[in-house]
Every structure is written in structure tokens, then in C-alpha cells.
Amino acid sequence: MNEYSSDINFIDLKSQKDRIRFLLDAAIAKVLDHGQFIMGPEVKELEFELQQFTGAKFALTCANGTDALTLALMALNLKSNDVVFVPSFTYVSTAEAPAQLGLIPYMVDACPKTFNISLDSLKDSIHKAKKEGLSYKAVIIVDLFGQPADFQKISDIASEENLKVIIDAAQSFGGSIQGKKVGSMGDITTTSFFPAKPLGCFGDGGAVFTNDEELSTIINSLRLHGKGNEKYDNVRIGLNSRLDTIQAAVLLEKLKIFPDELKKRQWAADSYSKALIDCDLELPVIADGTTSAWAQFTIKTNDREFYKNKLNENGIPTGIYYPKPLHEQSGYNHFPQANDLDVSKELSTNVLSLPMHPYLQESYFSRLAEILE
Numbered sequence: 217m218n219e220y221s222s223d224i225n226f227i228d229l230k231s232q233k234d235r236i237r238f239l240l241d242a243a244i245a246k247v248l249d250h251g252q253f254i255m256g257p258e259v260k261e262l263e264f265e266l267q268q269f270t271g272a273k274f275a276l277t278c279a280n281g282t283d284a285l286t287l288a289l290m291a292l293n294l295k296s297n298d299v300v301f302v303p304s305f306t307y308v309s310t311a312e313a314p315a316q317l318g319l320i321p322y323m324v325d326a327c328p329k330t331f332n333i334s335l336d337s338l339k340d341s342i343h344k345a346k347k348e349g350l351s352y353k354a355v356i357i358v359d360l361f362g363q364p365a366d367f368q369k370i371s372d373i374a375s376e377e378n379l380k381v382i383i384d385a386a387q388s389f390g391g392s393i394q395g396k397k398v399g400s401m402g403d404i405t406t407t408s409f410f411p412a413k414p415l416g417c418f419g420d421g422g423a424v425f426t427n428d429e430e431l432s433t434i435i436n437s438l439r440l441h442g443k444g445n446e447k448y449d450n451v452r453i454g455l456n457s458r459l460d461t462i463q464a465a466v467l468l469e470k471l472k473i474f475p476d477e478l479k480k481r482q483w484a485a486d487s488y489s490k491a492l493i494d495c496d497l498e499l500p501v502i503a504d505g506t507t508s509a510w511a512q513f514t515i516k517t518n519d520r521e522f523y524k525n526k527l528n529e530n531g532i533p534t535g536i537y538y539p540k541p542l543h544e545q546s547g548y549n550h551f552p553q554a555n556d557l558d559v560s561k562e563l564s565t566n567v568l569s570l571p572m573h574p575y576l577q578e579s580y581f582s583r584l585a586e587i588l589e
């Protein structure tokens with residue numbers, strides 16, 4: 217144990233809860249009083265607020281971020297063994313959702329600077345899949361650690377190849393590109409309200425965004441067991457994937473302070489850059505015109521053990537996202553890949569995530585600078 221008592225949390229949900237506790241209590245009590253626990257009025261209200269916030273034409277909540285990806289893929293009506301390109305350096309859900317549906321997640325490498333999908337590797341993968349005679353239909357891009365991926369360039373490649381673009385924005389809700397909010401771009405965007413995400417509820421939750429009315433009608437049906445116009449009319453095979461009314465009530469309160477929290481996350485990221493300026497570390501690189509939701513503050517170092525131990529000994533928690541790329545996981549290593557995915561492999565050995573949340577204080581950053589001096 218270290219001699220300092222530490223108040224640094226990797227993610228600080230307690231400060232947030234304390235800030236709006238009375239509002240949360242009242243919002244939850246209201247749901248207990250009206251008793252509409254499934255698809256109650258707060259769900260519709262939240263979906264309206266999510267549309268307003270993102271600028272997406274349609275926002276549909278669901279049970280979690282993994283289901284959001286599953287619903288998106290189901291809505292595109294892909295066939296068994298169709299290829300979906302995915303980055304290897306991501307959380308497992310990005311490949312799990314297509315694999316569960318009998319699609320083929322084709323593993324693509326990462327960009328060493330932004331950690332997002334590599335455009336060159338995507339082009340190589342498409343080229344190789346074409347030569348192999350595979351039927352490729354979609355790409356899922358992931359906005360890793362909060363930074364929206366270069367949607368325009370990916371979209372150019374995708375439209376040439378007739379690929380649908382799904383954006384896995386589980387970590388980037390609240391981010392933007394050239395003023396366009398995450399949720400308003402791509403054929404379909406998905407997100408997660410898992411508690412540790414930038415906008416989290418107090419349990420599982422997720423959402424799907426699209427500007428396409430037909431897709432939104434299909435996704436709405438799919439999340440409600442494939443229902444048609446009437447409740448007991450089942451027009452397609454769907455899922456049971458709804459957001460609980462209580463979670464919607466919680467999210468409505470959290471969404472009110474979310475813009476302020478995003479500013480505080482940006483302040484924390486800027487403070488890190490100042491505090492770590494003299495360290496031999498690679499800091500996150502955010503593309504021009506892009507704002508990150510700062511789900512994580514992830515540095516790169518060839519001396520990860522040293523920094524990890526030094527910080528942990530001083531009461532500063534760290535995390536490693538992700539210690540193993542998907543193409544090396546035993547559940548996923550049989551899926552195809554274009555090349556050796558060296559960048560994904562390298563990142564898994566040299567990334568280190570530092571505490572990131574809106575409630576980090578100035579004193580933390582001065583202490584950090586002293587520890588690493």
C-alpha cells in the first residue's frame with residue numbers, strides 16, 4: 217500500500233451522483249408512481265432529447281450498446297457469411313455482434329496516432345476480400361476512447377465499394393466532427409449507456425441513431441420482437457431489447473449536465489497535456505475539427521510497466537484498453553484479416569489509460585506532474 221490516501225478514481229460516478237442526487241431520486245420516484253416500467257413516457261422523452269442533442273432524425277433506445285450494434289446489422293438485412301469489416305483494436309462487441317448473426321467480422325488494423333481504424337488497412341482488406349470472392353457489405357468503425365473516426369474519408373471509400381457504414385459510438389457520444397455531432401453521421405450510429413461510458417445510466421442501456429426513416433421503422437420493430445402495426449402482429453424475427461423506463465429517467469437528468477461534463481472532460485484532457493509535457497510519452501492526437509468525448513485519456517509508452525507502477529504506487533489508478541487485439545483472441549482468431557495487424561498488436565503492448573472523468577481537480581494534475589518529474 218502507498219502512504220498517501222488517494223481520492224483519485226479512474227472514473228468518478230460518485231461525484232456525479234452526489235451533484236444531482238435529489239433530481240435522480242425525484243425522477244426515479246416518478247417512475248415508481250406511474251408504474252410504466254417498460255416503454256414508459258420517459259423513454260419517448262429521452263429519445264426526443266437525444267434527437268435534439270445529436271441532430272439525428274431518429275433516436276431509438278435499446279437494452280445495451282451490443283444490442284444496438286446487433287439491431288443496426290439486422291436492419292441492414294445482411295445474409296449469412298456476408299463480410300463486415302471491423303477494427304481489431306476495440307472492445308469485443310464490435311466483432312461479437314456480426315459474429316452472433318452469422319456474418320464474418322473481417323479484422324482491420326488501427327491508425328497508430330488516433331487508434332481508430334486505419335484507412336490503408338481498410339483498403340487492403342477490401343482488396344483482399346474481393347480477391348477471395350467474399351461478399352462484403354458493411355464496415356463498423358469505432359470512435360475509440362471518445363475520438364470520432366474520420367467519417368468523411370471512410371465514407372468515400374465505403375460509397376465506392378457500396379459498403380454501409382455503422383459507427384460504433386459507444387465511447388464517443390457527445391463528440392463531433394466539424395460541428396456535426398456524433399449520432400448524425402453514417403447510415404446508422406450506435407451507442408452505449410453502460411455506467412462507465414461518457415453518458416451512462418445506472419445499469420445497461422444503449423441507443424441507435426439514423427437519418428433514414430425506413431431504417432428507423434425497422435429498428436423500432438426489431439427491438440420489440442419484430443412487431444408490425446399491432447402488438448401481437450410479428451412481421452419479422454426481432455429481439456427483446458428495450459431501455460428500462462427507470463434508466464431513461466436517470467439519463468434525462470444526466471443529459472442535462474452532460475454539456476457541462478463534456479467541457480470539464482476537455483479541460484481535464486488539456487490539463488493532462490500540460491502536466492505531461494516533459495514526460496517521454498505519446499499523448500493522444502485529436503484530428504483538426506474533431507472534438508473527443510474523452511471516454512479515456514490514453515497515452516503510449518514503450519515503458520508501460522514503469523509508468524503504471526509509478527502511478528499505482530502513488531494512488532493513481534490506470535487501465536489497459538485493450539491488452540489483446542481481437543484477432544489474437546481465441547474466440548475470434550479464426551476470422552479473416554488483411555495483413556499482420558502490427559499496429560493493433562503494438563498498441564496492445566504500449567497503451568495506458570489514465571483517470572478520466574469530469575470531476576478531476578487542478579490539485580490532481582499538479583500532483584501528477586510532481587510524481588512523474
Ligand SMILES: *Cc1c(COP(=O)(O)O)cnc(C)c1O
Nearest residue numbers: 280281282307309310386408410
Ligand atoms: C462498451 C462498448 C460496447 C458495448 O456496450 P454495452 O452497452 O456494454 O453492450 C460496444 N462497443 C464499444 C467500442 C464499447 O466500448
